Amino acid sequence: MNRVLAWATARRAAGRAGWRGTDALLRGAFGGLGLVGAGVALHRVDLVVIGLPLLVSTVLALSVPPGRPVRVTAQKLPRSVEAGDSARVAITVDHGGGVEFTAVRLPLPGRPGVGPVHLLPGADRELRTHLRWNTWGEGVDLRPDHLAGGRDGLLVSGPVVGVESRRTVLPPLAPPPAGPLPARLTGVVGAHRSPRPGDGAEPRAVRPFRPGDRVRRIDWRVSLRAGAATGEALGSPHVRERHAEADADLVFALDSRADVGPDLGSWSTAEPGGPVRRGGSLDTAVRAIAALAAAHLRQGDRVGLVDLGRPQLGVPPGVGRRQLLRLRHQLVACTRSAGWSPRPVLRPGQVPAGAAVVVLSPFLDDAVVDAAIRAAGHTRLLLAVDVLPAELVADPETPWGGAVRRVLLAEHRVRLAALRAHGVAVVPPEGVAAALARHRRGRR
Structure with missing residues (x-):
């Protein structure tokens, strides 16, 4: 009697824990009992021989019902990782016994279907x-959905949607060469030439000695030649x-209002698996900003970020490795909130005086x-980087696809020509460093 009460208590606990009967339980219980009853009523031994093992096996399988709910947890990983990183993740299954199997499904980002x-x-x-993070961005990278089965599959628990594991994958850092920038007058040390005199390495001029000059700055060869010309010893x-050497301010202005790829037919649809199109305009811009920011921060410049669509997401100029990490996180935040806005915002207060704007x-x-064009009047240098895909493909599903492509390209050429007419240099993403270098040579 005590064993019967314990079994009934365990069955009620299993029901509260989310365990329920399956079709196999109904077939085993009612099928076995029906065959045994029919065999006894009809005096058919063959029916009893078939139904009795089925009924007994069902009762034996239910003699040890499962206990508490099955919990499936994933190993904790860092909140932010680098693009291209990989990791081995441990999935832990916790249950109280009476479980014959556990089916764990692992949907992975960017892959169609239910996952392995x-x-x-x-x-x-x-x-x-x-796990391997092949592309940058933010989203769910692991979710262990699971379903548990009791003995002989007569009881199941689930399916249960697992806890989502979200991760921020930082944009990759490509190693482009960092071109020189225009000097900022307020700096006293740095990597770029300043127009004012100082203790740099680049010669500026030769002049007679004046009170207050340091003796170590005297050029004795020039002094001797000047004495020979006048007949004095x-x-x-x-x-x-x-020239003094100063740091430079570099501000990137990201247009997050539009993210387009080469296929014109996909411009009105979202990218499956993430907010950013792979190889699209926003992806190209973010990768270029991350690479250039890393190069210029490495040489001591101050780098900032402005989001033209959402000004509140900007980052003021700063230096150091912490600034680079902050910029990369903010780039992901900008793409997460990307969307069309009718009026881009680039105010003079967002850009320090004398800074270069890209x-x-x-x-x-x-x-x-x-x-x-308005910002070009407040900065020493403004570069316009065209991130529109080079080869646009017309939409083949509409007869107006070719005409739409030609109109878009014509309007795009007119806009770039207007920028050049107002003194704004237009360069591709890979030509930013070279454009900055040409600007420096022109100033010299």
Whole structure:
């Protein structure tokens, strides 16, 4: 009697824990009982022989009902990882016994379908899988959905949607060469030439010695030649001036209002598996900003970020490795909130005086061109980086696809020509460093 009460208590606990009967339980219980009853009523031994093992096996399988709910948890990973990183993840299965198998499904981002399903025996409590983050962005990278089965599959628990594991994959850092930038007058040390004299390495001028000059700046060769020209053993001392070296401010203005790819037919649809199109305009702009920011921060410049569509997401100029990490996280935040806004915002207060501004946009509307032209009047250098895909493919599903493509390209050429007419240099993403270098040579 005590065993019967314990079994009934365990069955009620299993029901509260989410366990329920399957069709196999109904077939085993009612089928076996019906065959045995029919065999006794009809005096058919063959029916009893068939139904009795079925009924007995069902009762034996239910003699040890499962206990508490099955919990499937994934190993904790860092909140932010690098694009291209990989990791081995341990999936832990916790149950109170009476479980014959556990089916764990691992949907992975960017892959169609339900994902691979792993079937674990009841004795196994751990599953290891491999994750690789091939593209940057933010989203769910692991969710262990699971379903558990009792003995002979008569009771099941689930399916249960697992806890989502979200990760921020930072944009990759390509190693482009960092071109020189225009100097900022307020700096006293740095990697770029300043117009004022100082203690840099680049010669500026030679002049006679004046009170207050340092003796170590005297150029004795020039002083001796000046004395020989005047017939004196030592002429008036002459001092060689050098340019001061200053840091530069570089501000990237990201146009997150539009993300377009080469296929014109896909411009009105979202990218499956993430908010950013692979190889699209926003992807190209973010990768270029991350690479250039890393290069210029490495040489001591101050780098900032402005989001033309959402100004509140900007980052003021800063230096160091923490600034690079902050910029990369903010780029992901900008793409997460990306969307069309009718008026881009690039105010003078967002850009420090004397800073170089690089606007990255596909230039699909006149508003961003007007904003860039207005900003060109407040900065020493403004570059417009065209991130529109080089080869646009017309939509084959409409007879107007070719005409739409020609109109878009014609309007795009007119906008770029307007930028050049107002003194704004237009370069591709890979030509930013070279454009900055040409600007420096022109200033010299």
